[in-house]
Amino acid sequence: MSSRIEILNEGGFRSDGRRQYELREMTFDSTAQAGADGSARVAHGLTEVLVSVFGPREARVRAQTLHDRASIHVEATIAPFSSTSDRRRRGRGDKRTLELAATIKATFEPVVQTSLYPRSQIDIFVHVLQQDGGVLQASINATTVALVNAGVPLADYVCAVTGGVHAAAPMLDLTSLEENDLPHVTVASMPRSGHLTLVSMETRLHVDRFEEILRLAGEAGPVIHKEMRAVVRQRTKDLLDGMGKGLRESNPAEAMIEDE
Template identity: 50%
Template sequence: MASSSRVEILNEGGLRVDGRRPYELRSVSMTFSPQAHADGSATMQQGLTTVTVSVFGPREPRSRANAIHDRANLVVEVGVAGWSQPGVGQRNRGDKRLTEVGATIRQTFEPVIMSHLYPRSEISIYVQVLGSDGGILPTAINATTLALIDAGVAMTDYITSLSVGLHLTQPLLDLSSPEESDIPYLVVASLPGTGKVTLATLETRIHVDRFEEMLAVGVEGCKILKAEMEGEVKKRTGTMVERMKLNALPDRAGGMKDSDRDILMT
């Protein structure tokens, strides 16, 4: 006899455990958080899942053996803070699951980063999970996109990612942890500009027709998420431009620094 569901995935009103409708995303918060020595960094919060990513590079490889003559070598490491999951201690880089997440992130971004522009260099991405309530991989992918943009690394497009679950015949977007534990789900990452899918990972067998429907829902959700991320990037860019303008103003004595004059000329 099949066991009953641990949670009520959809109530009679068509609402989920946290009150969302099937295609409704969790609340999203994005910040660019400068970190010492990092070339780019960003924190992404989707619901109660929080991930911060730091990017170092492009820079000289830490080992010459890691240098690739015609493109950059992409290195991804993932860690989980001990407080992010109750009852779980600090998980280190050697953890098998974290290694798999890091490898998935690397494989997702390698075709999109214009690595040929940075031959014989290394781009290091450090992912730290600070809070976990479902969707760790999609949140990490989204935070990585923002951190790479902050670092000025050239990419062909944003990569945005979401999870898509299936309750009976109803797809659900952006799963929380209780939903992930109870229903089959797919993680989708796509290039919203073209709709091209760069990642589709599913750990449970489902009918191919349902898979195609879930994939389509995920791609559409990724487009919505890109609009929010793009808005935050534009806001960040506007703030940086304003700071440059202020730095370029003449000093109180009426003179102008050489560095400020150079900024105005460009």
């Protein structure tokens, strides 16, 4: 397959200055959203996703209640201003948003320990704010952090990355420009066990290249996991510090002792 654009220049650099295997800059913000039990705003380069989690809570629709475990409900929306090339307003019935929601649900159903919460539901709301490739990977990574912040028990973190192939050479963490021109696959792995919970491929890919991308995605998983753990630990520290401050304020005598 010949590329219509210059994916790699003569020096081996991509259009944004990265090497083939380099990931874009990642930012994770777990500042709580009003009313949500857990939330996370994640950016991979220019792609940005906000996820809010509610629950586990009592199931609202009796017909959908599972008596032995919690049900997972996912809704996705894509902001019309999120892409410079596609400004269509996508409603709840839009095919792309439905597929995004269904993929996220299928990714996390084997990971969330739903058996601990029978007859309840966990609601996950995914809002794509800006897209420049890797929307699915960003949505999965944001969902992982939001679930952890909500206190939902997981078998492991889920870390996702997109891989593609250019001139028989694999690449990681594709931009929109690269996704539009290259065969690619999104892989979600669990870093502790090394197991895969998602392999999503919408384009044809040679089996040899596929195996190589899986290997590289497995190596990228721990890098993303480290970033996730750092933001979760910082949020936990902030919560504990806040609780300690509240206790000191409610007990002036204890505060005086600490000050001394």
